[in-house]
Amino acid sequence: MKSGIPSHPPVKLLLVEDTPSLQMLYQTVLNKAGHPSITASTGVEALAKFEDHRPGVVLLDLTLPDADGMAIMRQMLARQPTTRVIVITANGSVDKALDAIRNGAHEYLVKPLGDQRLVAAVATALSDYRTQSEAAKALSHSPYDLPVEDFMGQSEVMRHLNVKINAVARSTAPVFILGERGTGKKTIARMVHRKSRRAAKPLVCVNCSALTPAELEATLFAPPAPSDTGISDCAGAFYHANGGTLVLENPQDIHLDLQARLVTALQDESRIAAAGASPAPVDIRLICCARAHPTEEMRAGRLSEDLYYRLFVIPLTAPPLSQRGDDILRLALNFLHRIGKQEGKIFTSVAEDAAAIMNAHRWHGNMRELINVLRHAVVLHQGPELTRAMLPEDMTGHAPNHEVSGRRHAASGGLEAAMKGLTMAEIEQRAVMAAIERHGGSIPQAARELDIAPSTIYRKRDVWTKPKA
Template structure:
């Protein structure tokens, strides 16, 4: 089996996007591609796939035509409208050959009919990743020169200067780096920066999202398995730790790892050996570990959800990626860089942000951080012809997140401690949540930021209360 990605794919350093709603198949396809040296992004729905396509600019898209939330052909048209040069490989069942032919006519690069073997999958992906003739845009339109989503590391704020200095200092060592920060702040890009500035830059960078893989498959995904070691293990499979030999293993959302696997990870860190499921002998590997989480790892230790000895083993050089709202004028630099890059990709020339837009961007809390800024700018570029970006060109929902003056606290008094005595915890929680939402003018997203929980959790709780 191929052990490394093609030179063209490595040069582009762009990931492969896999959109497959059957979790078991997604894990198999991802394992095959990762073992061959590809960086893989996985989405289970059309909505997730579209977001990753916009944010991460994958070199190749593997698209299952049967998705739970949308027709795959319609999604492919959106991809090609956003980036006509995208290489899309459609995946279809044996009874849907007509759909595959339709997809080819609509612009797909190739199609795969289930079931297909590893070599067929790898050949299709590597063929799609080969450089194709590029249509040179008119001279007046600049060509994109930055790596996808590199805007996350643009910024001259003091906090980003300190992060860059830390990366430069730690990159040359073997010390484990532990990256924390909210979703969308660029934790994986930070890990890539450490890898790219190290002596391991020519080696593989293997990223594994511990929160996106079922716990019963995670051990096999990290350490691999031997043929016949469990039902469905039809061949030997190297895990991510083996695939990262000579390079870097990035464990994202590491606090979501099951306790039993935490023990094995600790042993791996202590011995630098991996033992695949079903193997009788361990194998020595040379891997640098970088991990990340959007949770507070110390709190996970206190709650008994994360081993304390593993925490201290991993938490050697901490790097905290700050939320965008704490990075001052960086948001303007990020937005303008994205505007230039996306405009070049779409063949449209923009003249920057109007003062009103720049002021709004500085005020906004950006709960989705850099990822949200990129989505907003992509929306502006796709839906407008060019020129100066004015407020009327922004997505309509953006103004709802404006941290303009809030209603006075007196208009929504918080519950007093004495009034809570005698209530159940559930009743207290409801009063506090409703009072927080009221204090923030009825805005659930703003209340969620104050309460440090997801807006979806608040919506779900309120729906449940309405049914009581």
């Protein structure tokens, strides 16, 4: 059976208006003009529907019952800069509308709205989005960034996860998301945030593996400049996430001294103390993402016991792609469409022979591996159908030639001889140091080759070079 997808999905329109009568009136006028809309009445609902549908155009009333419309607009544009936002304001608030224009709004409308003016503004914004933004999006938008409903799919394991996410989102307790690489842990973190009561507030993500201890400390705890009335760019993640959610990726890679400071901040109800200043209260909800189980990391001494008990409160597990059944093909079709747009090609279906191989594949890299396989196929072949012949040989089961097999056997024998008599710790040390040497002393490049965090290598090297008592 071949599966297909629409080649030109319509641009979605989100209408955010808290007055029921006006919402109904605007929606009726737009429907008659051929512009059906999704509606929302609050800031929280608006952000949730924005995340689900990724509309090309948003009609946004700046006065909402639960949130500042300007803040809602900024969050929407941060998540999808190509969206055209038309702000709606009362007659006495034109200055606020002009401020919205300076902050990225496409246009503003003043109440009361005439039908023709409303339809014309929406039509112009839709046309502008189609002709300018969608082309840029096709070239630069990451194929990983699926709408939530497409990412979740319809498999039983994901429906079960969605039930847990809905329950967890209502809590304020820390969440720890576990899963293999490429399973969508950060996407799940975003879902928890957008379904929580903090959805209208910031979501800030920090990758603890990508920074040195000094950089990470500044990234987390740097205070705002004293003269700032708001939160400056130089302020740390705790300040930027105030009222919202802070996501820490790979917290086991935080230096132990910095882990102690994080524990202090969390046990003091997130009161962050800058040098020479009084502790400032910061209200955050903490979510962590990692491949390594925190219990194992604690036992290995990489995660302090104090921090472990403050982070590992509510666990969620992102299932591997191999457990998601027919979701594999649903995801493949979405990615094929997106990658095809980037490459100027059209792929609309997956042949039965290719589908059978993809369903049986282990997918060690999960969605990252799936995207790489599909990009390989799209770049090297023409559509509109993905066939078995387009898949990599290691997936289709083509046997390697005898010369390659001989080289692999010889290399395997040499490797076994080199490791004979060594402990596991000594083998690990030799492998890491050899990778550093291959990359001219670059620890970040060696870390990428070994698929570990640079901070892990720094920490291990400190142990290996420390004089033994």
